[in-house]
Amino acid sequence: MSSDERAGKQLAELLGAVGEQDIRRRLANLLAELGAGDYALEARAGTGAADLVCHEYQVVIETKARGEAGPERLRSGAGETQFGQVARYVEAFADRHLDLGSQRPWRGFLTDGRVWWGWEWQAAPGGSSGAGSLVTLPHVQGVVFADDAGAFGQFVVEHLAPPERRGAPAPPSPLRTLFDPFLAELRVLLPTVETEPFYETKFGLWRRTLQGSGLVGPGAIGQAHNFAEHTMLVVAARMIVLAAQDGSLVDELPEAVADGFCAWLGDFDGGVDLLERLASSVSQYDWRAADRDLLKELYHDLIDRDDRKEFGEYYTPDWLAADVVDQVLVRDPARLDAAIEAAARTLEAEPASEAAEQGAFSVLDPACGSGTFLFWSARAVAKRIRSAHPLLAGRTREIVAAMVTGLDVHPVAVEMATATLATALPPGGMVPLRVYLADALLHSEQAQQNMQGTLGLTSAQGQRIDIPAEVIESPRAEVLVRTLVDVAVGERSLDAEDAETQALLSEAVAQLSDAVADEGDHVWRWHIGNQVAPSALARNKVMAIVANPPWLVANDTPAGTRKDQLATLSERYGLRPKARWSAKGDLASVFSARAADLYLGDNGAFGLVLPGSALINQTWESWRSGSWGGTKVGFDYVASLDDVEPPPFRHAPNGTCVVVGRRLGEGAPDWHDAMLLQYSGDPEAPTVTEIVRRESKPSPYSRRFRRGAVASPLGLCLALDPIQAGDNDTATVQTKASTKPPWKGVSYEAVVETAALVRTLRAQTLEPFVCSPDAWLIAPLAEGRRAVMALNDPEFRTSLPRAHGYWTIAEARYARDRAKTAGATLSDNVDFQRTLTNQLAAESSEHKCKVFYNKSGDSLRACRGPADLVADDKCYWYVAASPEEALYLTGVLNAECLQDAWRESKTSKLHFDTNPLKHVPVPAFDPDSALHARIVVAAREAEQRPTAPRTALTDVVAEMLPDYAAPSGPAPSRRPPPAAPA
Template sequence: MPRSVVGLLGSRPCCRTSGLREGEVCWEIIEGMVLSYDNAECREVAAELLRRHGELQAEANITSQIREFLVRTGLVESSDIREEISPAEGSSNSVDLAALDTLIEVKRRIGNGIVPDSAHVAQLDGYLTAAMDASKGVRIGILTDGKHWLLRWPNAVMINTSPPYAFVLTDADKWYALYEWLRDNALVVRRDIEPSSEEIRDQFSPSNPLYEREIDTLRAMYEKYAEYETVAVKRRLWEDLLRTALGEVVQGDEFDDLFVRHTYLTMVVGIVVQATFGLDVNQMAENDPEDLLKGRQFSEATGLHGVIETDFFAWPIEVGAASLIKTIARRVARFDWSSPPTDVAATLYQTVIPAQERRDLGEYYTPRWLTKAIVEEVVADPVNQRVLDPACGSGAFIAECVEHFLNAATQQSVPETKLFELLREAVTGIDVHPVATHLARAAWVIAARPAIEKSVSTAVTVPIYLGDSLQLRYQSRDLFAANNVTIGVGDDANTELVFPVALVNHAESFDQMMVDVAEYIESGEDPKLAMGDVPLTDGESETLSETIDKLKDLHAQGRDHIWAYYIRNLVRPITLARNKVDVIVGNPPWINYNQTTDVLRDELVNQSRNVYGIWAGGRYATHQDVASLFYARCVDLYLRDGGLIGFVMPHSALQAGQHTKWRTGEWKARGGARTLSVDFQVRKAWDLERLEPNDFFPVPSSVVFAERRGEDGKARPLAGTVRQWVGATGSANVRRVDMEITDTSAGVLSPYSNLSRQGATIVPRVLFMVNEVSNPATVRVGGTVTTEPRRGTNDKQPWKGLELTNLHGNTIENDHIFDIHLGETIVPYRTLVPRQALLPVKQTANGISKDSASNSGIDSRSLGRRMQQRWARINQVWEDNKSPSNRLSLLERLDYFGNLESQLDWRHEPGNRPRRIVYTKSGEPTAAILDDNDAVVDHLLYWVTAATDDEAYYLIAVINSRVLYEAVQPLMSKGQFGARDVHKHLWRLPIPEFDGGDSLHVDVADAGRDAAEGVERELVNLKQRYAERLTVTIARREVRKWLRESAEGRRVEEVGGALLG
């Protein structure tokens, strides 16, 4: 391709310089012209710009050369640039350059190098704010002196001088890098961008300055108007639903930030959906930007209602966000939406909400290869079967079901005019997550475009509903009386909205009427016009008329017609339960009961225990998750007898104790009032643990199928064999192998199970674990130690981010400091240097002096005076920062299940078992003898007492052996990287109690002693070899290598194998 000079035309860049090999040339095609990376003319323009900067020439000279650079590189046309213009009508100020939507303020020097003068920044910020207030859009600003370039936007508080927020043109050869920086971060010039996942992530990522510009603007608007009634009611309803969806995983100000980002996300998704249907969102933004959030033009053009509407996230149109809406619409319009991917909404969500945050929220997305496999497995007749996803999330299953339907309809030559109505009946979704429904609706309509285009319907709603599939927040008996549905608003007047059951049961009529009511109220027309030809009795019409009056009053009070949207969605799960479906698919919530809100938690436990009889409780209580209840409840409420369900489940559903009763397939209500039966063997469950890489969910997963047998049918349990998938994740050549299920809740075989106990829950670490520091005082208090909190890489939020200044330099009585052993202080056969912690008990005490009348739970007289003060401080930190769902006091957390008290009791009275060994809770089993009887064991270790040294060596030899690890792996719970937690699973192996008269037992003990002595020698060598670089990871790796290669290690495997058979 010949090199040529850039034409003075609009630009359409197509490539970047990243990834170029030495000697290669990058070419940019600009409206038929070619821009090469080594273009001499562009380099000369940049050189002249740097010369004028270096000579400290007048601002006007630098400005004219910047203009020349913008035009010569084709970033803008000459007509797109205006000089010395006012940022807003009536303003006496003027900005040096305006290029497209970007304001450029030029100085001879912006400050000290790239660090700007605050006055210059304030000047540009003032221009940007004035432009936004004048509804000219949320613009990007550039402060520059020709060499240093700094991005700004409205409400950008911090000054960021690092890339991509700033750029330094160090020499003329870097002109192309400046061109790219301006193109990608400041001047919105790219058009017809393919909406690939990569491009969407790049354009809407939180690391993109354009995203920051928009989110900062929206955040500032929310902070200003958060107390407005119309905003507050949306925020409250959103939070109520989000707590139901996610449990108590977000708190405090995090909720406000998440609400803002959810609002931003739904704004973008809504505008994208409109663009995919061919609407000119740029033109709409100019004529009526608010309608991009209301969706009136979209509904008129497509006949689709309930896709774009004024729900929780429409508050920006009520607080003057027209400029922001225009700006977002312009960005969306840069893409070519003629053939959008069906997962575009999900991609946007995963872009705006980072991966770690989604993991913290418990939100995970089902990959396409898995949704496709499940849908094909259970939906045999997509045209004639009704399918429900009761936890539809981002719409992965919804899109798959829609495409499955359309493919089948094409093969069966279904008349095109009937496609849409059949599809509306065929694929339905529900989710209680306020954003999920936006994503799923987008997935539904984008996948369904071929059917929508052929539809003859003029007004229909999309069958994706915001609702509680478990029907726990509102039981049907609470809402539905014989003739009416009643919903409380929750205001001071105890307002109730009442609807005739006859109307609610006709989903399409009810939905459309509620949409019309909302639109009439919004436009100021009589909302009772929406009653139209709805067939009701006189009494029903009177009831409905009174309710519409109340909705109108709520809107007049500033409480908004959000209630029309809220009610329409709220009742849908209950009406669906009256008209059961043929197939259920999906991926239910994987949150533990203890993460749920207080009110819901009690009802969840009640449902599990009393309605379905699947509650395990006891030692499984903390592991019990909602997935199995969600499975049972959805089968009960929505699936017809003979219908099929296919749900993605955690791998533990196949074998762990917390799911034992659920796996029977016979779910019995307490008192024998009712039994619901399913056949788990109608399809073999899929075990997905052996797929690699196994990173598509946070823990290994499975897929469990069942057929509903009804209340009189015969159940068949989830037992026998499963179909294990083996191979590369998502590959077409994955092997499926039938394997036996290992029930990890099988009966205990070893007597050591009753002798092993988990250590104390010394968390949050930063409140207890300490490092000793020097006391600066020249005269020190005797019998004390000065400490600071010990920080660790595994500390979790919010504790990780706390400053804890009042815990630094604490001088505490010596007898409150304890040596602590954790997982990180144990290697095979030996302990390492223990950590230290300050505990609310004296070393000389026989136990914790508890006082239920005290706020801290401890008799303060049992503590040293200094420790009393520290205990009060950390108790306050705990109460201020613990999760709202956590009902435990700090002492209850520390001594959970008496796991600290039991160690103190044993220390005082060891009985006939004076020796103690410890082993790790997770990972490859690692055990050692604990010689210090005063040391406290943390919950990441289990401790077992022994009568003699021989018994102790016997136990650590068995636990450290490879033969035990291989035997226990099938019983261990699984993590993302394989078998993870040991707990007490090893005692399900036939490990007999030590018998000194049994020669094999003695051989094992002797082998353990020899191995321990060998490891001690090896640790001495390692300390000399690695010195300060020796970590527990290195120590374990090297010790295990020595055990594999040494005679002592091989002897352990030999006798250990003989013992375990």
């Protein structure tokens, strides 16, 4: 079948389609067949998603069901016209591409597959942001097509894909489809050169570089498969930089792979051939058409999740990075304008002039990963230049490159971040991009000494090179480093006419020349430049930090110098309240405090993506004080992202939050005065709601509830229903298999006396108002039930001989794998900290009634039960003074109107503990109170009908605690206001 025949068949199928999705899909296939460009489906555009978007011809198409299209008709479910919908999408794309220097106007079309309308975007004079309108394409207003492929093809050529409007297409999605074939070739090439000296040298360099990051131990790095993937990522990133900066890839190919571990590909014919073909493929695309961090997606696709976890690499979603940049930069236009003007003045100044400013206009991501924050920061700065600084528009590329800076310890991440930043810049030729392989923490003692004088670098073989402080402080730092290396490797001599530079660099040149003579000359410019960068930033400061600091758990940080230094920094900033540094999220807290101390100027702003535990966990309490050693910060707003679906990080058990604040700002609010926000719904356009903080007041019950029995390991001491009754008051039980090492799968069948079994309520079976115990704790209790008998207790052997036989086996198994912090024996552990016998002592109470609630979960659940029922360690319990008090408490704890207050009182993302009663002032039960009596009546009704609506209970509890009930919780939805001007 010829192309014309295929097009005719596809047009017939399009004209026969009825549903919108079917029309959209068939239209995309037909346009591809006609060579009208590649169309992306459901492409994000501002506050919505456009049905079909082609970057090659800059076209947006909005499709509707058959007979449902019309410019003046309202779009489904909204008060907006379909024309307004098209205009909104086109404006979003046109506005984005003006920042990138595009001169071709975008076009928008509306169709049901048969009838077409078309418009073209006309920017306002000056091209300011958001200014312009759609103008009618005169020959595309209600055009109707019959089954005529030739006529439709002519329509496409004239209006959708005129040859003169054609540009380079956007990069393919997913990006791995471009690079997968080359990666497969590269993997085949590896075995053919593994014994070559050049390969062994570069492979060794790769391993040393990764180990030098401090994030992985000497034996933790993958072998050849990761080397191939990292090589491909670095080569791809470097080629994208050249393509995005208008470089000729083939001409610049040697430079793209001249240094670093990926240079092995340029050392043999097969590698050079692969590079040339890859360069040809990369050069076909317009990399500035990217609307997100493409390299992040490529990295996630090419590197196994287990390998990424080993390096602690989980990168920020674009929507979240864009939102943080918006809060920190865009919503403080005065600060951003001042920074843009300062950067322009520095670029205009003579290199040695005192007018050159010292970098306080930079936006820094000190843990930049693949460059997501750099991408959105660059886009925000470029947009502001276009809208508010038209006289600087011609220098946008230089200004943005000078203002946006990234640091990372991972060498592959730095390459990707450089490429990501390059795709965010408008065209205009090569400019230096400020992304450096460096440890933002500057944690070594050597680095601390260097802050006072020279920057002392150590070569691979231990030779010292001292970089003068004047080089670090100079706005010409990059030029001076390049001069230093060029002279040391013999590419030029120091200019005798420039006596100042000669005097400044002469000693360093001598030291570096010796190192070059002994160790070669291929990485010095890269190595020294990356070391100078964080020192210069620490001296000169930045105006803003936007970052997602590493979320590595301290216990998962490889043992060694870096882990010890992180612990020292934690103490220095007052973030280590306990004797051992082990809480989850510790690295993020230390990293953010250290970065603010080193780099952030007075009143500088920061926006951080952090584990959700930062909002509430006790381990973050010192961090939330805003007093980090000698660094003081205030908080503008804090936001929980727990209700965003899908969540930003699927494998983050503690959720995600955003914290925005300022350093040393007069009047900057402390944590408790900061705006508290809740993000929910669609991550691309979340609903943002301000939450009103409730006053924390303790209840008298906060000291009365106690934690249940810490009986473990389950596989040795807990049996589930059913149990089989035997002779002489015995029973056959099967212990519950554990699910976590070292007890995973451990389970025993045993015959024990029923006197050794204690009825137990597990949190898993606890439901509101429903007490359904399904477990038995094996507990050899002494007479009087005041203690668990030890194995060598004579009473144990005589009173419970069958249980004693089982306990002998269980004790031996326990001794083999017990944790150091657990009880010395199984008997000790079953009654750890007397959490079992304290409950049994309550049986002597005159009123045999207990109240139980769950320790963990999303909602608080409570029930009442007999006093001899034991709560497990996932429950809390209290012996009520009367059945009425028990009903009162279960009614209050189960009240739906208080569930938000219970959750807000958590100091852990996982656990309620006793915090609900520490922060919500539930009054003590008063039998003479009419209000309390009404709660008892409503709770009794709920207990009798637990699945029925509990409106009466909700109303009466809200009446008792109006300030903590749900109606007083969320405030009207609004975004944070602009930060106070600097």
